[in-house]
Amino acid sequence: MESAGIFDSVKELMDEVETRFHKELQPRSNSLADLIAHIGKYKGKRLRPALVLLSGKCVGDIVPQHIELAVVVEMVHTATLVHDDIIDEATMRRHVESVNSKWGREISILFGDYLFSRGFTILSTLDSQIATLLLSQTVNIMSEGELIQLQRRYDLGLSENDYFDIIERKTASLCAASCRLGATFAGANRKVSDRLFNYGLKVGIAFQIVDDCLDVMGTEEEIGKSLNTDIQKGKLTLPLIRLVNQLSGNKLETAKELIFQHDSRDTKAAIVGC
Amino acid sequence: MESAGIFDSVKELMDEVETRFHKELQPRSNSLADLIAHIGKYKGKRLRPALVLLSGKCVGDIVPQHIELAVVVEMVHTATLVHDDIIDEATMRRHVESVNSKWGREISILFGDYLFSRGFTILSTLDSQIATLLLSQTVNIMSEGELIQLQRRYDLGLSENDYFDIIERKTASLCAASCRLGATFAGANRKVSDRLFNYGLKVGIAFQIVDDCLDVMGTEEEIGKSLNTDIQKGKLTLPLIRLVNQLSGNKLETAKELIFQHDSRDTKAAIVGC
Numbered sequence: 141m142e143s144a145g146i147f148d149s150v151k152e153l154m155d156e157v158e159t160r161f162h163k164e165l166q167p168r169s170n171s172l173a174d175l176i177a178h179i180g181k182y183k184g185k186r187l188r189p190a191l192v193l194l195s196g197k198c199v200g201d202i203v204p205q206h207i208e209l210a211v212v213v214e215m216v217h218t219a220t221l222v223h224d225d226i227i228d229e230a231t232m233r234r235h236v237e238s239v240n241s242k243w244g245r246e247i248s249i250l251f252g253d254y255l256f257s258r259g260f261t262i263l264s265t266l267d268s269q270i271a272t273l274l275l276s277q278t279v280n281i282m283s284e285g286e287l288i289q290l291q292r293r294y295d296l297g298l299s300e301n302d303y304f305d306i307i308e309r310k311t312a313s314l315c316a317a318s319c320r321l322g323a324t325f326a327g328a329n330r331k332v333s334d335r336l337f338n339y340g341l342k343v344g345i346a347f348q349i350v351d352d353c354l355d356v357m358g359t360e361e362e363i364g365k366s367l368n369t370d371i372q373k374g375k376l377t378l379p380l381i382r383l384v385n386q387l388s389g390n391k392l393e394t395a396k397e398l399i400f401q402h403d404s405r406d407t408k409a410a411i412v413g414c
Numbered sequence: 415m416e417s418a419g420i421f422d423s424v425k426e427l428m429d430e431v432e433t434r435f436h437k438e439l440q441p442r443s444n445s446l447a448d449l450i451a452h453i454g455k456y457k458g459k460r461l462r463p464a465l466v467l468l469s470g471k472c473v474g475d476i477v478p479q480h481i482e483l484a485v486v487v488e489m490v491h492t493a494t495l496v497h498d499d500i501i502d503e504a505t506m507r508r509h510v511e512s513v514n515s516k517w518g519r520e521i522s523i524l525f526g527d528y529l530f531s532r533g534f535t536i537l538s539t540l541d542s543q544i545a546t547l548l549l550s551q552t553v554n555i556m557s558e559g560e561l562i563q564l565q566r567r568y569d570l571g572l573s574e575n576d577y578f579d580i581i582e583r584k585t586a587s588l589c590a591a592s593c594r595l596g597a598t599f600a601g602a603n604r605k606v607s608d609r610l611f612n613y614g615l616k617v618g619i620a621f622q623i624v625d626d627c628l629d630v631m632g633t634e635e636e637i638g639k640s641l642n643t644d645i646q647k648g649k650l651t652l653p654l655i656r657l658v659n660q661l662s663g664n665k666l667e668t669a670k671e672l673i674f675q676h677d678s679r680d681t682k683a684a685i686v687g688c
Contacts, residue, residue: 171562223527227520246501249523250561253497256527257553260534264546272538272546279531287524288445 150193153202157189157210164211164262175251178242179218182234183364187347188213188318195322195336205266205325213318215259216275220282220314222252227290228369235364271321278317285309293374296396300381304345311351312344319343352377371399424467427476431463431484438485438536449525452516453492456508457638461621462487462592469596469610479540479599487592489533490549494556494588496526501564502643509638545595552591559583567648570670574655578619585625586618593617626651645673 147154162180167173189210196206222239224230226248231241240248256279263272289306292298319340323333354363355370356379370377376384380399387395421428436454441447463484470480496513498504500522505515514522530553537546563580566572593614597607628637629644630653644651650658654673661669 169558169562171558171565175561220527223523226523245519246564247561249497249500249526250557250564252523252527253494253530253557254554254561256530257550257557260550261547261554264543264550267543269538269541273535276531276534276538280528280535283524283527283531284443284446287449287521287528288443290520290524291445 146194147190150190150197153193153207153210154186154190156207157186157193157214160207161189161211161214164215164258172251172254175239175243175247178236178239179222179255181236182218182221184214184218184234186214187343188217188314191315191318191340191343192322195319195340196326197322198326198336199323199328199332200326203325205268206322208262208266209271209318209321209325212259212263212275213314213321215255215262216279217314219252219255219259220279220286222248222255224286225366226252227286228366228373230366230369232360232364232366238366270324274317274320278313281309281313282311285311285313289375292376294399295376296384296399298376298381300378303376303378303381307345307348307352308341311348312341315344315347316340349378353379356380374399420468421464424464424471427467427481427484428460428464430481431460431467431488434481435463435485435488438489438532446525446528449513449517449521452510452513453496453529455510456492456495458488458492458508460488461617462491462588465589465592465614465617466596469593469614470600471596472600472610473597473602473606474600477599479542480596482536482540483545483592483595483599486533486537486549487588487595489529489536490553491588493526493529493533494553494560496522496529498560500526501560502640502647504640504643506638506640512640544598548591548594552587555583555587556585559585559587563649566650568673569650570658570673572650572655574652577650577652577655581619581622581626582615585622586615589618589621590614623652627653630654648673 165176165179167176192206192210192213193202196202221233225233225238225240226245229240230238232238239251243251260272260276263275285306285308289310292302292306316337317340319336320333323336328336352370355368355377360366369375371380376399384392384395384399439450439453441450466480466484466487467476470476495507499507499512499514500519503514504512506512513525517525534546534550537549559580559582563584566576566580590611591614593610594607597610602610626644629642629651643649645654650673658666658669658673
């Protein structure tokens with residue numbers, strides 16, 4: 141017997157979010173038709189919309205605003221993916237070619253901006269200061285997290301605490317905001333909303349750790365996106381930090397050389413072998 | 415006797431906007447300190463904040479929200495400059511090195527996102543649905559205008575109407591929004607707000623035409639930013655469209671060749687000579 145998935149209780153609502161997401165993306169001019177049709181092929185896990193809905197259900201009733209909020213968090217997330225794929229020079233995303241690989245970085249920069257502002261336009265129709273403030277602050281924190289990560293590439297002094305600070309900002313903050321929004325719009329008080337926020341933070345951190353391990357251990361066919369980009373780009377993720385911390389003497393020197401050589405195959409072999 | 419500048423009546427308010435802009439940009443983490451200090455050196459014309467204040471004064475009293483709105487439109491404008499300079503590969507902006515030239519495109523993408531979201535965070539403190547909806551829609555229109563411009567590079571079929579459509583989106587829309595915001599927050603009714611919006615649209619279009627002419631005719635010392643980027647990047651601006659439309663036969667073929675050769679010096683000479 142198949143075990144129940146954690147999204148099962150919100151399956152119908154998730155279908156509604158999916159329909160609405162595609163409707164909101166409908167291009168108003170020909171210039172965007174191809175880009176939007178391509179983004180429509182991205183089949184993501186829709187983790188963030190699910191967190192909005194599950195947190196809402198956990199607290200009380202789902203209201204129409206939950207669907208809108210779920211669409212907004214997915215739109216903002218998609219915008220960050222489009223910009224991240226430029227930085228990582230990723231060629232594959234969600235089982236299809238990345239926007240960056242198909243149209244180049246110039247189009248990708250502007251299309252990311254388009255998706256961010258589309259998300260905030262939908263959000264502003266809700267007329268909720270709490271939601272607008274929380275999501276704009278979250279995007280701010282996310283971009284700061286990505287900036288810190290970039291600035292500390294190839295820095296072997298990056299500690300586990302530094303790593304957790306980065307992933308909390310760049311990934312977990314939007315998961316936490318999704319939970320807080322879901323809870324708040326279902327009538328949660330501050331205490332309950334804070335607890336679901338913290339739950340989202342933990343889910344986001346766990347998700348990013350798995351994602352970082354898959355970047356080293358996974359296969360592109362299974363995962364559906366470009367892998368090994370972390371090592372290629374000098375991003376020190378948890379598997380690499382743990383590798384460096386476990387080694388000493390010659391082995392440490394060899395690992396450092398491999399990381400700074402930017403040869404991902406050898407580094408991957410070294411990590412898997414440890 | 416020196417003639418009165420159009421900004422004279424709002425000079426003190428503009429100083430307040432300047433102080434507030436720098437205060438709002440204060441970095442909360444070390445990772446951003448250098449980037450923000452650099453942006454602080456950008457000495458712009460502050461056209462959009464001036465349009466907020468002048469439109470407000472034109473209708474009624476200036477209120478504290480006008481200062482906030484003026485800061486927000488400048489923040490959003492600065493974000494678009496940071497992203498545009500990646501696309502144009504511009505090395506100079508507002509008399510100093512561009513963020514792209516100094517830190518590269520990866521940092522520039524994320525720093526642009528940071529500035530956009532900072533602008534929307536300040537905006538959300540005003541708790542105005544009208545302002546949030548208008549500005550998010552405006553950023554959406556601006557990115558669409560830039561996308562259309564990119565897609566039609568090196569396209570000699572670009573008409574003057576197409577050009578005006580592009581510059582209305584990418585430049586004039588934020589000037590128009592600045593005027594509408596200034597008017598609305600001073601208590602303007604719909605009719606007055608619409609008229610000032612249209613005034614802003616015309617100012618923005620005029621401003622962009624001048625900017626496009628300066629790209630061909632100006633000097634970098636005077637203008638303080640990288641010039642000739644339009645021709646280098648295949649952007650057909652009004653001077654180039656007029657050049658192509660005036661020519662026929664061999665002269666037209668030569669102009670086309672020069673444009674498609676991407677040799678900006680020869681094309682510049684051809685335009686100035688026409």
